[in-house]
Structures are given as structure tokens and as C-alpha cells.
Amino acid sequence: MLKRTKIRDLTTAWLEEGPPNVEGDVFLFLHGCPDTPFTWKHQLDRFSTSARCIAPFARGIGESEGSRDSKRYSLDAIALDHLEILRESGESRDQSIIVVGHDLGGPQAWNIAHLLGRRLKALITINGPAAYQMAHRAKNLRQLAKSWYAGFFQIPVISDSLIRWKEKDLIRLSHRVGEKALVEENASIVKFLPQYREGFKTLVRIYPAKPAKIEAPVLVLAGSRDPFLELPKADELKPLASQVTIRVLEGGHWIHESMPKKVNQLIEGFLGKIKEKKDEA
Amino acid sequence: MKHKTDDLEAFTKTQRLAYQCVLEIKREIQPGWTEKQTARLMDVYLQDHGVRTFFHRSFAWFGDRSRFQGFKNYFDFMPSNRRLEPTDVIILDTAPIVEGYPGDVGYAYSVEPHEGLQLAKRRLLDFRKKIPSLFSSERSLAEIWQEIDRELQALGYDNIHSMYPFSVLGHQMHRIPLSKLPGLTIPFSLHSYWMFLSRGLFKELLGPKTRGDKAGLWAIEPHIGGAGFGAKFEEILVVRKKTSGEGYEAFWMDDEVPHLKEAAPA
Numbered sequence: 001m002l003k004r005t006k007i008r009d010l011t012t013a014w015l016e017e018g019p020p021n022v023e024g025d026v027f028l029f030l031h032g033c034p035d036t037p038f039t040w041k042h043q044l045d046r047f048s049t050s051a052r053c054i055a056p057f058a059r060g061i062g063e064s065e066g067s068r069d070s071k072r073y074s075l076d077a078i079a080l081d082h083l084e085i086l087r088e089s090g091e092s093r094d095q096s097i098i099v100v101g102h103d104l105g106g107p108q109a110w111n112i113a114h115l116l117g118r119r120l121k122a123l124i125t126i127n128g129p130a131a132y133q134m135a136h137r138a139k140n141l142r143q144l145a146k147s148w149y150a151g152f153f154q155i156p157v158i159s160d161s162l163i164r165w166k167e168k169d170l171i172r173l174s175h176r177v178g179e180k181a182l183v184e185e186n187a188s189i190v191k192f193l194p195q196y197r198e199g200f201k202t203l204v205r206i207y208p209a210k211p212a213k214i215e216a217p218v219l220v221l222a223g224s225r226d227p228f229l230e231l232p233k234a235d236e237l238k239p240l241a242s243q244v245t246i247r248v249l250e251g252g253h254w255i256h257e258s259m260p261k262k263v264n265q266l267i268e269g270f271l272g273k274i275k276e277k278k279d280e281a
Numbered sequence: 282m283k284h285k286t287d288d289l290e291a292f293t294k295t296q297r298l299a300y301q302c303v304l305e306i307k308r309e310i311q312p313g314w315t316e317k318q319t320a321r322l323m324d325v326y327l328q329d330h331g332v333r334t335f336f337h338r339s340f341a342w343f344g345d346r347s348r349f350q351g352f353k354n355y356f357d358f359m360p361s362n363r364r365l366e367p368t369d370v371i372i373l374d375t376a377p378i379v380e381g382y383p384g385d386v387g388y389a390y391s392v393e394p395h396e397g398l399q400l401a402k403r404r405l406l407d408f409r410k411k412i413p414s415l416f417s418s419e420r421s422l423a424e425i426w427q428e429i430d431r432e433l434q435a436l437g438y439d440n441i442h443s444m445y446p447f448s449v450l451g452h453q454m455h456r457i458p459l460s461k462l463p464g465l466t467i468p469f470s471l472h473s474y475w476m477f478l479s480r481g482l483f484k485e486l487l488g489p490k491t492r493g494d495k496a497g498l499w500a501i502e503p504h505i506g507g508a509g510f511g512a513k514f515e516e517i518l519v520v521r522k523k524t525s526g527e528g529y530e531a532f533w534m535d536d537e538v539p540h541l542k543e544a545a546p547a
Contacts, residue, residue, distance in 0.1 A: 008326070009329075069328075071325070074325065077325050080305075080325060080329070083309050116311065118311060212313070212364075
């Protein structure tokens with residue numbers, strides 16, 4: 001079901017599925033670029049049978065209004081948007097939140113995970129590294145080569161014009177090399193440029209800072225053939241979270257679309273273990 | 282100085298936005314947030330509402346830092362990496378500028394019920410009730426400062442605002458021309474330094490020795506300290522000369538402030 005509201009003067013939309021419970025867990029699915037929340041189709045189908053699932057449209061995508069003010073695309077502004085969406089969807093403060101992020105939704109997921117504090121039940125990222133991880137890959141030549149485009153996006157006007165000129169072709173190319181399985185006609189790259197630019201500023205700001213550790217369990221899923229990201233390493237995740245599980249699947253950038261059963265099983269198993277531990281305690 | 286009605290409306294608009302920001306953060310804050318993170322989100326919230334310049338950046342103080350425990354220099358006032366504990370008192374203080382009109386608000390609360398804080402907030406409301414009458418009396422600014430100081434100490438609290446730069450209980454607020462010009466904000470903006478310095482710094486600040494005209498808009502911020510915590514409010518008091526020309530009248534610019542509303546009977 002498509003929902004929308006005004007958040008700090010901008011129309012903001014999200015998909016919401018599942019029972020309108022006020023006690024169970026809430027899933028928050030955050031998509032990346034070039035994508036829409038429909039990328040989570042298989043996960044929404046599976047997890048909305050027992051929990052409420054919320055999948056926001058990124059700012060500027062679908063019915064989520066864009067802003068001329070680049071600050072509205074900062075990680076913190078996005079986190080405030082997501083907190084308000086959770087509230088608007090009727091989530092009570094006693095409910096546990098499971099945050100799932102893919103691609104650019106990854107840094108957003110890590111960021112909001114910090115803000116949710118004890119309400120965070122689990123953080124799951126799918127080919128979506130934390131901003132801190134990316135900042136520490138700045139000297140990794142393979143990663144730099146894989147994400148060269150993010151550097152190109154920092155050049156205003158020129159990158160905007162070139163991408164606008166060939167946007168459909170570039171989207172098709174990225175979907176093909178990233179092994180995206182679901183057809184997505186409404187994706188955009190241009191509308192994500194402010195997010196890439198604000199994200200870069202965040203990298204510069206946080207680079208020397210030591211991040212706070214997330215205490216909730218974290219599941220990091222990665223595709224072995226991801227053309228955009230290096231595989232996650234335990235060392236780079238150690239300062240970020242106390243309990244991290246890394247799983248690498250034989251797939252590309254969009255593994256939650258290309259092998260949904262496997263990804264859903266891993267998520268279910270991971271959440272099941274959390275429940276077991278909680279029951280034992 | 283005279284303030285036109287439409288000026289007061291504009292100052293009220295800014296003050297309400299600042300309190301809206303504080304209440305938004307109150308709704309979302311969780312144990313584990315750092316002061317820096319909290320202050321940054323306040324700034325982001327205000328920027329999302331079109332704020333481009335600040336009188337000062339947002340401050341957040343948790344636990345014993347809300348009573349400036351161990352503060353030795355200017356930099357200790359800055360938001361730190363201190364993480365919020367469930368039993369901590371929280372003070373949020375922010376000062377955006379909207380269309381040239383600055384606001385400056387402060388608010389204290391806690392995630393879990395805190396008896397000491399509740400009592401301190403009731404005492405602060407007593408001060409809020411009394412302050413307009415002090416300004417409309419014949420007391421000088423210095424005498425007002427000293428009377429508040431005496432009373433809060435008689436109640437068993439420490440005077441924390443005496444630890445602010447120049448020990449200010451409050452400061453004047455004026456419309457800021459050229460507020461759209463960017464300026465460094467570390468944490469007070471160049472606009473705010475200019476606002477004070479261009480008018481003669483000391484008569485703009487309500488300190489223990491201030492002599493000067495009481496008329497104007499004063500951001501009043503009594504900050505008191507109890508055992509392991511501090512509490513404050515901050516809002517604008519309007520003080521103007523009576524039309525008869527003798528004496529002053531004083532009133533709070535806006536009663537739609539959270540510390541007053543939450544104390545009202547349901």
C-alpha cells in the first residue's frame with residue numbers, strides 16, 4: 001500500500017505492508033540507487049505475513065518530493081525522515097525495529113541504527129556498507145576503481161548534464177552488470193546525485209572519528225560478483241558493531257532480487273537466532 | 282528600544298520553531314545518543330525548516346554536564362561524546378535565525394522520571410512568574426540578577442548561569458540585518474558577535490554588574506543546579522517603557538512554551 005505524508009514541508013512516500021500491529025517487530029527497508037522500494041518485493045511478500053514492513057521512497061524518487069536544498073539529502077536529514085515515517089505509520093516506541101539497507105540504503109541503515117538505540121532489534125545490510133567503511137576504503141585501489149562513478153558524481157553541472165543525456169542507458173547498464181532481476185522503469189540516477197554529494201561530505205567529516213558500536217546483532221550480506229563494492233571484511237566492521245555476521249553469496253549487487261529465497265532464509269535464520277538467544281536469556 | 286508588533290510576531294515565529302525542534306528531538310532521543318549527535322540533529326532539523334544561519338549552534342548537555350560539572354574553559358560547553366544514560370537529565374539549547382529574527386530557547390527534561398528535575402522545573406516556573414515583576418519594578422539589571430541568585434541559592438540550588446561567559450542570566454535580542462550572509466558559527470555566529478559588539482557588549486548582557494536600560498527583548502535563561510543535574514528554560518521577555526514614560530512593563534513574549542504547557546493541569 002502506498003502511503004504519503006508531509007515531512008518538514010516535503011511530501012514523502014513509502015510502501016507499507018503487513019498487519020497494523022502495535023506489538024510485533026517493524027521492518028524498515030531502505031533502497032539504493034538507481035532503484036525504488038519495489039526492489040524489496042520478495043522481502044515485503046515474505047516478511048509482511050507476520051510483521052509490518054515499511055519501505056520508503058528515497059527523496060526525489062516516486063512520490064517522495066525532491067528538494068533544491070542539498071542538506072535535505074544528508075544522512076542525518078534522511079534519518080529524521082525515516083524516524084518520522086516510522087511514527088506516522090503508527091509504530092509505538094515499544095516496538096523493535098529491524099533495519100534492512102541495500103546499496104546507498106546501507107549507510108542510511110547504519111546511521112538510523114545508531115539513532116534507534118535500544119529499539120533496534122537487528123541491522124541487515126545487503127551490499128550496503130556504512131559510511132565509515134567507505135571512508136576507510138579510501139586507500140583501497142580496487143574499491144576506488146569500482147566506485148569511480150561516485151567521484152564523477154561530485155562534479156556538479158558536468159555530471160548532471162552527462163547523466164541526464166544518457167540516463168536510461170546508464171541505468172540499464174548498472175542493472176545489467178549488477179545482476180538486477182526485477183524490472184524497474186522508474187529508477188533515476190540524477191535524482192540521487194545530491195545524496196552522493198552529501199554522502200561524500202559525510203565521509204570527509206567522519207573519516208577521523210571513531211564510530212560508536214552498535215550493540216544489536218548485525219548481518220552483512222554481500223554478493224561475490226558485486227561490480228560496485230569490495231567484499232566486506234571482519235576487520236573493517238569490528239569498530240562498528242559488537243556482533244557481526246558476514247555471509248557472502250554467489251551473486252551480484254542485487255542478491256535480494258536475484259536469489260530472494262536464499263536471502264530471505266538467511267534473514268529468517270538470523271532473526272530466529274536472536275529470538276533463541278532472547279528466550280534463553 | 283521599541284519593537285513593533287510585527288517584529289514580535291517574527292521573533293515569536295522563530296522561538297516557536299526552535300521549541301518545535303527541541304520537542305522533536307525529545308520525541309526521538311534514545312539512551313546511547315551522544316551530545317554531538319543530538320546537537321547535530323537539532324541543527325539538521327532547523328536547516329530542513331529553512332534556517333541558514335544561527336545565533337548559536339545547538340547545544341546538548343547530558344547528566345552532570347547539564348550542571349556544567351567540571352567545566353573549565355569555553356570548549357567544555359561544546360557538545361561532547363558523552364552518551365545519554367536513561368536516568369540522565371537532558372538540556373537542549375538552540376538559537377536559529379529566521380528571516381533575520383533570532384530565537385534562543387532552552388529546555389530541560391529526562392527520559393525516565395527524575396524527581397529532582399521535576400522539583401527544579403517547578404521552581405523555575407516560579408521564577409518565570411516572578412521575573413516580569415522584577416523587570417517592571419525599580420530594580421536595576423544588576424539587582425535583578427542578584428535577587429535571582431539569592432533566591433535560587435536560598436532554595437538550595439547552585440547558580441549555573443554564573444558559569445556562562447560573563448555570568449549572564451540573559452541577553453538582549455535584536456533583528457539581525459544581513460543574516461543571510463554566511464558566517465562561521467563556532468558555536469556563536471559572527472552575526473551574534475556583531476549584534477552584541479555593535480551595540481556595546483556589556484549593556485546587552487544581563488550580568489551581576491550590568492547597568493543600563495532595561496527596555497528591549499531579553500532572552501532570559503535561569504540555569505540552576507541540583508545534585509548531579511542542571512535545569513533551565515530560556516525564552517524572550519519583552520520589556521518596554523510604560524506609555525506614561527515612567528517605569529517599565531514586562532511580559533513573556535509567548536506562553537506557548539513547553540515548560541509552561543506541561544505544568545498546566547490536564
